[in-house]
Amino acid sequence: MMAADLIVGLQWGDEGKGKIVDLVAKNYDIVVRSQGGHNAGHTVVIGDKKYALHLMPSGILNQNAVNVIANGVVVSPAEIIEEMEKFGEMKGRLFISDKATMLLDYHAQIDQAREKLRGKNAIGTTGRGIGPAYADKVTRTALRIGDLLDIDKALEKLTDYFEMNKGYFEYLGIHIPTQNEMKIELQGYQNKLGFLITDTTKFLWDNMDKNILLEGAQATLLDIDHGTYPYVTSSNTIASGALTGSAIPPKQLRKVTGIAKAYTTRVGNGPFPTEDFGKNGEYLREKGFEFGTTTGRPRRCGWFDAVAGKYAITLNSCDEVALMKLDVLDGLKEVKVCIAYENNNGEEINYFPTNLDGLKPIYETFAGWDKSAGVTEFEELPKNAQEYILALEKLISCPIKYIATGAKRDETVIREQIYI
Numbered sequence: 001m002m003a004a005d006l007i008v009g010l011q012w013g014d015e016g017k018g019k020i021v022d023l024v025a026k027n028y029d030i031v032v033r034s035q036g037g038h039n040a041g042h043t044v045v046i047g048d049k050k051y052a053l054h055l056m057p058s059g060i061l062n063q064n065a066v067n068v069i070a071n072g073v074v075v076s077p078a079e080i081i082e083e084m085e086k087f088g089e090m091k092g093r094l095f096i097s098d099k100a101t102m103l104l105d106y107h108a109q110i111d112q113a114r115e116k117l118r119g120k121n122a123i124g125t126t127g128r129g130i131g132p133a134y135a136d137k138v139t140r141t142a143l144r145i146g147d148l149l150d151i152d153k154a155l156e157k158l159t160d161y162f163e164m165n166k167g168y169f170e171y172l173g174i175h176i177p178t179q180n181e182m183k184i185e186l187q188g189y190q191n192k193l194g195f196l197i198t199d200t201t202k203f204l205w206d207n208m209d210k211n212i213l214l215e216g217a218q219a220t221l222l223d224i225d226h227g228t229y230p231y232v233t234s235s236n237t238i239a240s241g242a243l244t245g246s247a248i249p250p251k252q253l254r255k256v257t258g259i260a261k262a263y264t265t266r267v268g269n270g271p272f273p274t275e276d277f278g279k280n281g282e283y284l285r286e287k288g289f290e291f292g293t294t295t296g297r298p299r300r301c302g303w304f305d306a307v308a309g310k311y312a313i314t315l316n317s318c319d320e321v322a323l324m325k326l327d328v329l330d331g332l333k334e335v336k337v338c339i340a341y342e343n344n345n346g347e348e349i350n351y352f353p354t355n356l357d358g359l360k361p362i363y364e365t366f367a368g369w370d371k372s373a374g375v376t377e378f379e380e381l382p383k384n385a386q387e388y389i390l391a392l393e394k395l396i397s398c399p400i401k402y403i404a405t406g407a408k409r410d411e412t413v414i415r416e417q418i419y420i
Contacts, residue, residue, distance in 0.1 A: 009219025031059025072245020124268025231270025
């Protein structure tokens with residue numbers, strides 16, 4: 001039977017999921033993206049070469065893996081075509097679900113116009129059109145990737161859509177393309193993507209004897225239901241969402257690996273209890289090169305939040321954790337971890353509430369260290385770094401199997417025996 005494993009982000013994204021997917025992809029026959037769109041950004045470093053992936057599953061860097069963009073993804077045809085050109089022949093290496101929602105240029109225009117209208121209440125989206133595309137999916141007015149196989153039918157649907165939303169588009173100042181413009185655009189996508197469009201549900205079920213890896217995009221605290229709403233993405237980013245977005249039967253999920261940085265970052269607006277506005281936050285940003293893969297925006301930085309971490313681990317039923325960017329903490333005199341919050345009434349709470357407004361972090365402080373960069377054995381890590389990792393394990397109640405000590409594939413500690 002199918003044996004599917006999942007890699008999922010435990011914070012607000014940008015944890016380094018791409019590196020771990022690339023590291024373990026050699027053990028899998030199929031790598032699947034199940035939600036999100038090209039607002040995701042996975043950076044993988046192999047040797048001296050850096051790859052920035054947005055829609056393409058990170059398994060594309062493994063010549064032996066088949067890659068699937070499944071039904072839960074919102075797919076920009078223009079973006080995936082651009083990414084495909086970096087990796088050569090795609091036949092037999094990439095399949096795109098016929099059920100996946102199609103994201104077109106007008107979705108991005110709507111996204112950007114709405115953010116502008118929100119003014120100071122802007123959510124801080126990437127402006128890539130992800131939310132409007134998911135909105136069309138939910139209202140059952142979206143084109144699906146499978147519609148590219150019948151251009152006349154797709155053109156009819158798109159014409160009706162523009163006619164129905166004409167007043168709204170005029171209000172937002174968005175150009176409605178002519179029939180000829182739409183036809184040329186859709187025909188171009190069909191020519192370049194038609195041979196990849198597949199019933200990926202059937203494909204995955206037909207390959208139940210293979211090892212399958214589900215690659216999460218964004219992260220738990222950006223989940224549309226369970227994240228810091230409304231400052232979230234537009235899909236379910238947790239483990240259960242990965243199953244819905246890929247058609248993997250729930251009982252076939254074997255293992256969940258949660259990914260977290262050794263500190264915390266977030267992009268865009270929204271609450272962030274452990275954000276550091278001083279020199280330590282700047283140190284983490286500069287040393288960790290904390291700038292968005294997709295947008296280049298500087299990330300907000302702060303200390304590891306064990307309360308949020310335990311919440312995310314519980315939501316995803318994590319079996320193990322990969323702790324990323326430990327080396328970024330090198331050189332700090334002390335390192336802090338949030339172990340609880342103080343609310344507006346002065347009460348201490350040790351759970352992750354729906355409303356984070358006004359919460360103050362309660363920290364435990366650890367002695368700093370140096371020279372963890374590039375280390376590949378746990379026993380060779382600085383003693384203080386070892387103690388930090390062991391303390392985190394107890395705080396989040398989950399074993400830390402992988403410890404990234406650099407960006408490259410081989411700069412990783414893999415622990416075989418873990419006791420917490």
